[in-house]
Amino acid sequence: MAHEQLHEPASDDAAVCAYCGRRFVREDHLALHRGLDHADAITDAERDAFESARAEEREALRLFRLKAVFVLVVLYFLFFVAYLFAV
Numbered sequence: 001m002a003h004e005q006l007h008e009p010a011s012d013d014a015a016v017c018a019y020c021g022r023r024f025v026r027e028d029h030l031a032l033h034r035g036l037d038h039a040d041a042i043t044d045a046e047r048d049a050f051e052s053a054r055a056e057e058r059e060a061l062r063l064f065r066l067k068a069v070f071v072l073v074v075l076y077f078l079f080f081v082a083y084l085f086a087v
């Protein structure tokens with residue numbers, strides 16, 4: 001359901017792939033799609049857009065992993081303290 005919303009937005013100003021016609025809500029999702037699915041056909045400018053969108057995605061993933069590790073460490077200590085008071 002949510003996956004379909006990524007590719008079939010209701011508005012007409014969506015980003016549309018010139019190679020296969022797939023629609024994307026966000027321009028950077030289109031740039032990632034072009035670089036992954038049409039790597040042999042895209043122009044230099046589209047490749048640049050793909051590279052920068054991929055770099056931004058990697059940075060976002062790195063931040064997400066840091067936050068996830070932080071949450072796990074906090075949870076670990078909360079359970080550790082709860083265990084100390086339970087014994």
Ligand SMILES: [Zn+2]
Nearest residue numbers: 017019020022
């Ligand atoms: Zn495409």
